[in-house]
Amino acid sequence: MRRPRVRLRRPRGTVEVASACVVGVAVIVLAVRVVVHAAAVLLDAWPVVPALAVLAGAATAWHTARSIAAGQAAAERLAVLRVTLAELDAGDDRVFEEALRSLLIRDGWGARRVGGRGDQAADVMGEHARLGRLVVQAKHTTVGGKVGVRVMYEVKGTAGPAHRARHAVVVTNGTFTRDAMAWGERHGVHWVDRDRLRRWAENGVALHELLELPARASRLGRAA
Incomplete structure (x- = not known):
């Protein structure tokens, strides 16, 4: 059985046009509120975000340095003895x-x-x-x-x-x-x-x- 095709049509008449405008305005208002709320959250947390970034960078640098040191120590041991x-x-x-x-x-x-x-x-x-x-x-x-x-x-x-x-x-x-x-x-x-x-x-x-x-x-x- 073929599925019926859904076709969108433009609003007709004054009532439908007005309703469409109201819905559009509501969507725009909702989107603006979401953006404002997100911006407020980021502004409130802005001291935390850089701190987290710094901590993440420090942790990455520490792990990298540790891996390099471990590799160098292993190479030194292998220079002495490898079986x-x-x-x-x-x-x-x-x-x-x-x-x-x-x-x-x-x-x-x-x-x-x-x-x-x-x-x-x-x-x-x-x-x-x-x-x-x-x-x-x-x-x-x-x-x-x-x-x-x-x-x-x-x-x-x-x-x-x-x-x-x-x-x-x-x-x-x-x-x-x-x-x-x-x-x-x-x-x-x-x-x-x-x-x-x-x-x-x-x-x-x-x-x-x-x-x-x-x-x-x-x-x-x-x-x-």
Whole structure:
């Protein structure tokens, strides 16, 4: 069925012309009122608008400067040491642990390899003046291999009591199960999977920045 066409026609007669004029005037008055109201609102808020613009510009400049600084720091770290995932995959457990130790040293940690029998779930130990002590459990596996939640239990159980560490990290060149990642997030055991390992070893992001490790409280803060 064809839809009927609507055709507009000009007003006819005095009454229709007058009605059209009244409607037109009303529309014009309404439009003027809207414009006046908008102008009044802008005039009332004019000190706020420039302030917001300044704040937005400052925030943009801060983020830009921070990104540039982070890029420069990463480039400096990579100039010291860069390890590819292919190199990590090709090595054995000991090579993997030594590489993690070297990466921590590159990032400003005093680190040593402690892996072996009786290591109590700590393959690498790190010390940082601002961040405290860190223990790393290294899990070298085949590409696509998954680390389960049991490893998280073990690291959580020994990091503080046995090693007096503030931070516990499990690093693998594979992946983690969902349960392992969820349990680690809930109980403060950090995890570094293949994607995060690439950012750390190949892209130059420091481990503590990657994991957003909190600094320990200053002595002044503890005294207060």
